[in-house]
Amino acid sequence: MSIGTVISGVSSPSPSKILFVLNGNGSVHKGQFVELDYEEGRLAAMVTDVVKTNRYFERADSVKEIESKIGAMEKHFPVAEWEYAVAEAKTLGVIAKDGIIRRPTFAVSPGTKVRVASKETLQKFLGFVEGGLFLGRVEFHDVDVKLDINRLLQKHLAILAMSGAGKTVTAKTLIEELLERKKEQGRIAVIVLDVHGEYTSFAHPPKDESARDYSQKTKLINALEMKIGVSKISARMFSEMLPGLSNAQKRDLEKVINKLQKEMREGSGPFDLKMVKNEVLNDKDIKEATKRILASWLSGLEELNLFAKVDYPNLYDVIKPGMLTVLDMSGIINMKKKQIIVNYLAQRLFAERRKKLLPPFLLILEEAHQFVPEHKSREESICKGIIQTIAREGRKFGAALCLISQRPIRLDTTVLSQCNTQIIMRITNPYDLKHIGESAEGIDNKSLEMLTSLRVGEALIVGEAVNYPVFIKVRKNYSQASKHEKTLAEAAKEFEENAEREKNEISSFL
Structure with a gap:
């Protein structure tokens, strides 16, 4: 169904941009995908801006004068009949009649009808696959985001966002999808270097009956006990x-x-x-x-x-295909100790994988900017060298990285540039935005500007995993929530309830 019509502008339509006026029944959102007929097939475009206008309200002095004399203009004039919306869209590519995606090389004609992009168009155009990792839905479309595991992880992944924007939920969604995979699909080992203990909930049977139980697929290691x-x-x-x-x-x-x-x-x-x-x-x-x-x-x-004299635990006992290993470092304050642990574990994992003694793996590193900082030497950052090595060479050996950071500007540029897919959530710091714009391929200024207004759980995926940048809404986790996911008010309430319970227990004992 048509939602609008292509119109002529000063510099549009062109091979890179179109303007279209919405019809009476049409509505469209910034970031939404549209399609229209093209000589070679179907042209896909993404809405980058929507402007509403009304000739009755074009001159501020006239509006002020008239309304001061006779009141609201809509009571005296047919203002609704003169209101219209014009959308600007960036053309992305053409799905040719032979199924091949090509870049547009000539402009569409004014008068061409515009439609909301169909499910089939989006799946084909964005590169989603059946049986892929289900991370969420395309924003403003009822289309599942199912990404090919090889395209998403083989050349490494970065999840970037300010605190509280949904990084951990996104990482948990990815972990759930990897744990759900069947043997015939190809299962990899997942290792999480958990700085704050946010992934330990995977190791415990859920209290909520609606949550899925991953405890049988999870090995939890307390870093305080590691040797x-x-x-x-x-x-x-x-x-x-x-x-x-x-x-x-x-x-x-x-x-x-x-x-x-x-x-x-x-x-x-x-x-x-x-x-x-x-x-x-x-x-x-x-x-x-x-x-x-x-x-x-x-x-x-x-x-x-x-x-100690020997390792604890033994890597061969805890790193298995289709299994999650969580190294809980939340009890360690000493940064040097954490650096040594990450360095040694990454060195052993990569060395054993090169010998094919361990399965292909995904190493998830929380607070990556602490371990692979931009402006510190290898002497000051013990594990920087091995993370850079895995970033450069890991794809040849089935060793993948997922770096999670709330301060991209502090993350080593060499490592970040090797993460060929980035999932970017809400970021407001201008220095971080500039850094992302310089390091992420395929992201333009308008998409970059939209990052500041994203809500919790909304993300932009750019890079190897998708054919074109796409805004998505990350799905809810199947697993139980972490104990760290309580709100400030909930934590305060729990503290007082526990204190009161302990006081009553002591009183009854006495």
Whole structure:
């Protein structure tokens, strides 16, 4: 059904833009898709602006004078008959009669009728697939957003938004879709580096009967209980954890590590930091000043209570196809400790995947700007190097990244540019918007401006996963809500209720 007619403007219609006037029954929204007949097939366009006008209200001085004398104009004149709306739309592409999508190369004729884009047109044009990951619905259209897993994840994904805009809900939606996949569809392992404990709810049976239970598909690891096996740490990785060492000090430490690893291979068994430190202190070839420095650095690592002779947990026990592994780091405040954990885990995951000893995986990194910052060196950001490596080379080995950040401008440009799909939600900071505009391919200024007015749960998808940028409404989660998703008022109420309950229990006991 036609909603409007293409009209002539100063510079339209053209191959890149059309203007159309809405008919009496037509309505259209900014961001909505429309289609119209084209010589080669169907032309698809996205509405970028809608303007209403009325000749009775064109001159402010006349409106003021008339209404001051006779009252509201609509009571005396047929103003409704002279009101009309004109929409501007950016042409996106042509679905040719042979099914191939081509770019428009000539203008449509004025007078061409405009329709709301059909479900078939949108699915074909945007690149949605049956059996894809169902993330939500196209804004203003009853069309499911089902994305091809390879296009979405193989070249990495970034979810960017200000705090409270729906990043975690979007990430949970993605995780649910990956856990729902059948063996014959191809299942990957999912690992979440959970900074705030927002994904731990996956590991617990839901209290709400309407929520789906993913607890049997989830392994929850408390990062406070995690141990890194010192005997598996290379000399280079030690150097990354001790960035203040000189080259000479690194060489001495490397010699000690290599000696202990050689002895381990010969049957002496795994070793820990204490054994490394003792070996340093007993090595006659190392200068006394160097011994003191290395011993001090190693003591600092010991204080993190993170290292042991062997890894805990064993990666092979927790990384499985179709399974979710949540590393809960919410109990750790020390940023260096978190950096070391992320660095070691990412290094092991990538190394084992390259050897095909682990399944293809998606590594989800919350608060990514803390771990891969833009203006800090590798010495200051321990895990920056391995995340950059996975971003560059991961797609060759089935190692995918999903970076989640509320401050895109602080996120390393090299890594962000390797995320070929971006799901961008509400962002109001002008510096972040500028950074996104420079790093995201296919996003124009008008789409960028619309990001500031998005509501919670609304998002713009750009990049590899879709043929053209599309605004969507993210679906509701199937899983239960996190304990962190309470409102401020709900948290305050719960605190007082718990305090009162404890007081009553103490009184009854006494």
